[in-house]
Amino acid sequence: MKVLVSGGTGLVGxxxxxxxxxxxxxxxxxxxxxPEPGLFSKPVGFVPLRLDPNENQAHAFDDAYFFIHAGFSHVPGRYRGGEGDDPATFQRLNLDGSVKLFETAxxxxxxxxxxxxxRAVYGDRAAGEVLREDTEAGPNTLYGRVKLDAEHALSAxxxxxxxxxxLRLTGVYGDLRPNKWTDLFANYLAGKPVPSRAGTEVHGRDVGQAIRMMLEAxxxxxxxGVFNVSDLLTETHEILSILQKVTGSPHALPARAPLNVVSRMDTTRIEALGWRGGGRALLEATVEGLARGLHTPSAREAQHLSRPG
Known part of the structure; x- marks a missing residue:
């Protein structure tokens, strides 16, 4: 069966x-x-598709049986705050444009x-709160509000x-390049300060499995339905300690970020379909694989890169 994936060349898609x-x-x-040649492991089709509520794009759905909407317009590298200085266009494209695609599909x-x-649809929550799909949503960013409104429009x-x-996704990491941790790794290996941050994560390949299971369920x-997709709670110190072990970097790790301030996502509903996240074993294997593909500065290079100015 043919599947149309909007945003299929993106970091999650x-x-x-x-x-x-x-x-x-x-x-x-x-x-x-x-898509650039060789971006995917096997041949894929391509159809022009835009987040534009004024366009009739029925042609894009020809012969497709399933539609996965992963497309999203935002300031590069930012989701929360991804509207930049143009919230009206951000909402028009990501909400109105998405609803138009749903209706056309x-x-x-x-x-x-x-x-x-x-998970941004839940907003900021009390420390240690467990987020379930029936937890009252309370987005406190435009990104979260747009996602929640799109959920409601699709449900109708x-x-x-x-x-x-x-699917309410937490932070998505993975082994494809470009990678969400590229700058984090580069800054640490250059001896630059990196922030201590805790959060929930799920591997992109586990997201792919969740999608497939929902197509086949x-x-x-x-x-x-609404389904939380999250795997593990981690923080910058833990991630970079794996990188340090592989690269032998001499730089100090950032302080550990407290984990008890993060709200975990309950994934009982998606697990009932047979889904399981890869956990810490997959996190370690992924960071180790990424680390082996990096150029690690020599001691002299590291000293030079860490100098101010």
Missing amino acids: RYIVEELLAEGYAVSVGGRHQ QRSGIRRCLFLSS LNAPGFTVAS ETSRIAD
Whole structure:
């Protein structure tokens, strides 16, 4: 069956595409630009697709059976605060544009539509609170509000023959390049100060597996549902300690960030479909793999790079 993935060349979308390709799905990537040659492990189709509520893009859904909406417009490198100095356009593209795609997918005969939402819909919570899908949402950023409003709009379209669901993702890390930790690793290896930060994470390949399982699950188990997707609670010190072990970097690690201030996400609902995250074993293997692909500065280079100015 053919799957259309909007934003399939993005940091998260690529993991979804690779998982589907590995499992034998035909995949088309929807986006503004055609994928670079060799970006994916197997051939994919491409259809021009934009987050523009004024465009009729029914052609993009030709022959597709499933639609995964992973596309999102934002200031490069930023999600929260990704509106920059233009919140109106941010909302028009990511909310109005997404709703238009949902409606077009339904009219075009798509059978199942999955939306990549975010834990940002919960907003800032009390320290140690467990976030469940029925926890009252309280986004305190435009990013979180747009994601929540898009969830609600998609839910309103759920109907026989058009099954919808949203996945609330935590921070997504992984082994593909470019990588979310590229700058963090580079700054640490150069001896520059790095912040101490704790947060919840999930591997991109585990996100891909969650998507695939929801495509293959019985309709009654996912219809009009919301699913938390999160794996482990970690912090900068732990991540960089793995990097340090592999590279032998002489630089001091940042202080440990407290973990008890972070709200964990309950994943019972997605686990009921058979999903399991890779845990710390996957985190360690991923950081070790990324570390081996880095150029580690020599002691002389490190001393030079750490000098001010």
